[in-house]
Amino acid sequence: MSRREAPALLxxxxxxxxxxxxxxxxxxxxxxxxxxxxxxxxxxxxxKTTLLAGLMGLLPLRGEVERFGKGAVPPPTVEQLVRAGMGxxxxxxxxxxxxxxxxxxxxxxxxxxxxxERDGATDLANIYALFPxxxxxxxQQAATLSGGERQMLAMGRAxxxxxxxxxxxxxxxxxxxxxxxxxxxxxxxxRTEGVSILLVEQNASAALQLADYAYVMESGSFVLEGPxxxxxxxxxxxxxxxxxxxxxxPRKLQRxxxxxxx
Amino acid sequence: MNLDIALWLSQDAITNxxxxxxxxxxxxxxxxxxxxxxxxxxxFISFAALSLASLQAGQVPxxxxxxxxxxxxxxAADSVGLPRAVALQRLPGxxxxxxxxxxxxxxxxxxSASRPDDLxxxxxxxxxxxxxxxxxxxxxxxxxxxxxxxxxxxxxxxxVHYVLTGMGLVFFGGExxxxxxxxxxxxxxxxxxxxxxxxLIVFASVTxxxxxxxxxxxxxxxxxxxxxxxxxxxAQLIGVSPSFSGQLSFALAAFIAAxxxxxxxxxxxxxxxxxxxxxxxxxxxxxxxxxxxYPLAVVGSLLVGFLEAxxxxxxxxFKDSLVFTLIVPVLLWRSLATPHSEGDERQ
Numbered sequence: 001m002s003r004r005e006a007p008a009l010l011x012x013x014x015x016x017x018x019x020x021x022x023x024x025x026x027x028x029x030x031x032x033x034x035x036x037x038x039x040x041x042x043x044x045x046x047x048k049t050t051l052l053a054g055l056m057g058l059l060p061l062r063g064e065v066e067r068f069g070k071g072a073v074p075p076p077t078v079e080q081l082v083r084a085g086m087g088x089x090x091x092x093x094x095x096x097x098x099x100x101x102x103x104x105x106x107x108x109x110x111x112x113x114x115x116x117e118r119d120g121a122t123d124l125a126n127i128y129a130l131f132p133x134x135x136x137x138x139x140q141q142a143a144t145l146s147g148g149e150r151q152m153l154a155m156g157r158a159x160x161x162x163x164x165x166x167x168x169x170x171x172x173x174x175x176x177x178x179x180x181x182x183x184x185x186x187x188x189x190x191r192t193e194g195v196s197i198l199l200v201e202q203n204a205s206a207a208l209q210l211a212d213y214a215y216v217m218e219s220g221s222f223v224l225e226g227p228x229x230x231x232x233x234x235x236x237x238x239x240x241x242x243x244x245x246x247x248x249x250p251r252k253l254q255r256x257x258x259x260x261x262x
Numbered sequence: 263m264n265l266d267i268a269l270w271l272s273q274d275a276i277t278n279x280x281x282x283x284x285x286x287x288x289x290x291x292x293x294x295x296x297x298x299x300x301x302x303x304x305x306f307i308s309f310a311a312l313s314l315a316s317l318q319a320g321q322v323p324x325x326x327x328x329x330x331x332x333x334x335x336x337x338a339a340d341s342v343g344l345p346r347a348v349a350l351q352r353l354p355g356x357x358x359x360x361x362x363x364x365x366x367x368x369x370x371x372x373x374s375a376s377r378p379d380d381l382x383x384x385x386x387x388x389x390x391x392x393x394x395x396x397x398x399x400x401x402x403x404x405x406x407x408x409x410x411x412x413x414x415x416x417x418x419x420x421x422v423h424y425v426l427t428g429m430g431l432v433f434f435g436g437e438x439x440x441x442x443x444x445x446x447x448x449x450x451x452x453x454x455x456x457x458x459x460x461x462l463i464v465f466a467s468v469t470x471x472x473x474x475x476x477x478x479x480x481x482x483x484x485x486x487x488x489x490x491x492x493x494x495x496x497a498q499l500i501g502v503s504p505s506f507s508g509q510l511s512f513a514l515a516a517f518i519a520a521x522x523x524x525x526x527x528x529x530x531x532x533x534x535x536x537x538x539x540x541x542x543x544x545x546x547x548x549x550x551x552x553x554x555x556y557p558l559a560v561v562g563s564l565l566v567g568f569l570e571a572x573x574x575x576x577x578x579x580f581k582d583s584l585v586f587t588l589i590v591p592v593l594l595w596r597s598l599a600t601p602h603s604e605g606d607e608r609q
Binding site: 078088 | 493
């Protein structure tokens with residue numbers, strides 16, 4: 001049942017990402033396998049967002065990264081990575097605020113359309129099926145959406161490119177618990193549809209419930225790693241990130257059994 | 263001033279204002295997408311007007327050679343930094359892709375020069391020469407520094423302006439040229455003598471504006487450009503690279519400038535440096551809209567047209583300086599009326 005044995009989509013070795021001279025991520029190594037949700041948890045400022053920006057080509061990155069079984073010299077640009085099947089849903093969402101919801105989504109499939117793929121309408125219908133709220137608001141400007149809808153739109157826009165690997169940065173940030181649960185439900189569903197996911201979260205308990213494998217990041221380095229279920233029982237993780245929340249126990253157990261049946 | 267004069271000045275104002283509006287739209291487009299103030303726009307106007315006049319004189323304009331040299335430079339720039347084997351392997355494909363358009367434009371120009379009476383062919387040749395120069399300028403001068411600050415981009419834009427002005431002098435000499443009128447028809451409407459020429463200018467401007475509106479509102483390419491203007495990072499994440507949107511916006515801007523050059527070519531004697539002053543008036547118009555709004559840029563350009571027509575009647579010696587003085591109250595008004603915001607310096 002372990003997804004750890006599946007082929008690797010992304011292998012990073014000794015990766016460093018720096019803003020100018022300040023290295024926000026120093027020498028981390030990890031991998032993401034096909035059909036896996038890998039989570040990176042850790043406090044604010046640990047370098048999680050910087051790592052994602054580096055992986056996506058938005059910031060210069062040192063070290064070795066193999067994406068989809070291929071290393072590349074010179075390092076690929078964001079656009080090449082999008083075409084290769086990577087997508088980033090950034091913490092700031094980076095939507096096109098004054099365009100309509102539908103235009104935002106259609107633009108998500110712009111690169112495929114440019115490549116001559118004319119099946120954007122099917123993708124759009126699938127996104128609307130996944131996020132019915134977006135269909136209701138499809139003619140509204142993206143700027144008028146609520147926080148949760150914006151997150152859904154950012155996810156929908158990324159999915160329009162049919163990514164094989166999605167990098168998700170703090171999808172629950174600023175969202176009400178109910179909306180967060182909905183977002184995590186959808187992430188779980190994406191995994192069953194074969195999209196691999198790297199999930200960066202401050203909401204460690206939600207992330208560890210969902211993930212297959214997880215890393216704990218502190219001040220730019222990974223300090224712990226392991227199967228998510230094990231990390232969730234780790235004393236240090238409980239103390240620093242989960243708190244002593246007895247209600248989490250039984251519910252997590254249910255989730256675990258539910259997942260095993262999938 | 264009586265009504266006749268007012269009408270007569272208005273005709274002038276609207277004709278000129280329409281051209282300024284086109285230029286203002288191109289400036290807003292380039293600035294919002296790339297953060298570059300498109301200072302060299304004027305040279306594209308001059309190049310178009312002078313290329314047309316050269317073709318009508320039966321000569322192949324020097325801009326053709328600039329275009330071909332530019333194509334070679336682009337191929338060279340694309341190959342820099344690649345391992346030698348990769349560069350050599352990609353060279354034939356790149357040469358075909360980059361040189362096809364310049365060579366085709368050269369062919370059309372050469373053919374057109376031998377047919378001095380074929381106006382449509384001359385127009386096609388001029389557009390084919392001037393439009394591809396836009397993306398070339400972006401590729402060579404701006405793409406390597408796409409992430410620089412607005413100020414650095416402005417300084418480079420000024421440098422490109424001087425280089426292109428100098429080339430204009432080399433290609434066309436210091437003498438002004440005027441192309442043949444498209445039509446010598448005119449109609450008497452009341453006291454007004456409306457020339458077909460000025461009707462053509464207004465009609466062509468409005469048509470082009472409508473076409474641009476269509477591109478931005480109805481096509482995915484236009485929306486991708488718009489998206490880049492709204493959110494650069496977001497655009498990268500959907501696979502729209504800064505070089506793609508930069509080259510596309512420069513191609514559109516060069517096309518618009520070329521059309522403007524074609525429109526004014528028969529109405530005034532164009533020198534190698536005439537375009538700059540015309541483009542500057544478009545810039546004043548675009549400033550009215552804060553370099554961000556297309557409708558306000560059009561309104562501002564018409565305002566410039568009226569101010570110019572009025573001042574040429576009352577204080578013709580100060581015609582140009584009055585137009586440029588408009589920028590002072592406009593900037594005052596904009597800085598007082600709009601809430602202060604940090605410029606979009608984010609990348």
